[in-house]
Amino acid sequence: MSDRNSSTAAPKPDQPGAIINPYASTSARNYALVLLTVVYSFNFIDRQLLSILQESIKLELALSDSQLGLLTGFAFAIFYVSAGIPIARWADRSNRRNIVALSIGLWSFMTAISGLAQNYTQLLAARIGVGVGEAGGSPPSHSIISDIFPRKKRASALAFYSTGVNIGILFGFLLGGWLNEFFGWRVAFVVVGVPGIVMAVLVRSTLREPIRGLIENKQVSDQQVSFSEVVALLWNRRSFRHMAFAAGLNAFAAYGTVNWLASFFIRSHGMTTGELGTWLALSSGLFGAIGVFLGGVLADKLAPRDQRWYVWLPALAGFICVPFMIAVYLVSSQYAALLLAFVPGLLFNVYLGITIATSHGLVGQRMRATTSAILFLILNIIGLGLGPFAIGVLSDYLAPSYGAESLRYALVILIPSMMFWSACHFYLASRTLREDLAAAPD
Secondary structure (H helix, E strand, O other), rough: OOOHHHHHHHOOOOEEEEEOOOOOOOOHHHHHHHHHHHHHHHHHHHHHHHHHHHHHHHHHOOHHHHHHHHHHHHHHHHHHHHHHHHHHHHHHHOOHHHOOOOOOOOHHHHHHOOOOOOOOOOHHHHHHHHHHHHHOOHHHHHHHHHHHHHHHHHHHHHHHHHHHHHHHHHHHHHHHHHHHHOOOOOHHHHHHHHHHHHHHHHOOOOOOOOOOHHHHHOOOOOOOOOHHHHHHHHOOOHHHHHHHHHHHHHHHHHHHHHHEEEEEHHHHHHHHHHHHHHHHHHHHHHHHHHHHHHHHHHHOOOOOOOHHHHHHHHHHEEEEEHHHHHHHHHOOOHHHHHHOOOHHHHHHOHHEEEEHHHHHHHHHHHHHHHHHHHHHHHHHHHHHHHHHHHHHHHHHHHHHHHHHHHHHHHHHHHHHHHHHHHHHHHHHHHHHHHHHHHOOOO
């Protein structure tokens, strides 16, 4: 497979029948990457805003932890992943730029009207709308990035894109915490939702649709690959099965932490949302962005020596996280716990960009958006769907015995064990990764 730079691969404009590469220049590629990363940041600002606001919402709407877990987890995830597959199929045969623009407009509108909800049912319906909108963000964006960056830079590019998770968490915690403290949770939803509608216009008017296969000097067939073919190919790759399950377990720990960590510090340490939002913005947001980006860069540096580093790195990060996770929930000092949280914050999402890039390396050109959607279906059902909900249910179950501390013990039981399990499967993926990458179709 050729990895020549697009500037050399692109035909000259004066040649008869030449195809003009809209991403021949480094500046064009970088602009697209930054713009899509900002879009992804809005995705997670809107998604994670609820976690810093949920104690105020719980009080006003008289909700249980199970209801909160359903609101931030399974109810959101089931619509997110259900819509993700057909949207990804659409993206593999149509204009991906337009799909991304439409999606951010929808989820931002639904975030804004979340602030108008008068009861649990209305808020649940609004969050389902956010989930459907966000389903159209990542798979088309992943496919665009893989089409404009050569293979040897793809993990770094997708890791940079994946920093949008942590940038979004940073601003979600920071803005949500202070807006809630001064203006209330309803205003927070409106203020965060409206700018995304402006971003939708910017994407539609300034981002260009890349030419599939041009960066790799490949002629991509217009024939649509069937969904069953993509599923069959991925299922036959043992490395993908282990990676996808590992990603889901890692996401269980990450989403469970992000959705419940604020509530834990409020209940067990009596912190306010403003101060807490600032701390969590730094640990889960800033440090998380640094971790996911450096993970991708390091993987691209090490992979030429041995491609198994694409899964060894997230395995190593997971094993390192476990003792720090346990300590966060068991130390008595709130500031010691906040400082310890910086280590998992740094390492939680190291896997994300690497796993997406490696999955794309296993499949053909017109399978990439669908592959991302399948990966995200597994990741989000296990992680986003079961993570927050399982913690909420266990917290309610433990409440008669542990009272306000039930959430502490639900977190310490589930989060470290899931992260350790995830790291084991990333390691198992290394056993067949090289063979599976070598067998990838055009």
